[in-house]
Amino acid sequence: MFTEADKQKMDDAAADAQNDIVDSSVDLEALRVVANWWKKWVPKAGHRRLGRVLLEHADKTDKVNGK
DSSP: OOOHHHHHHHHHHHHHHHHHHHHSOOOHHHHHHHHHHHHHHHHHHOHHHHHHHHHHHHHHHHHHTTO
């Protein structure tokens, strides 16, 4: 399904995402809430569906903020 190069790119992107959280001014309490929500629902809904749920909310927030 995925080549070793594809897997490496995904691993690199995950590391970049981790660094983005650590280096940003993200509200750590909000991050904890979302992480616990994800942990609760991922066994039942899966990563892809939960990602879609989060992105739906991000789009609504962006529209509110004029983005």
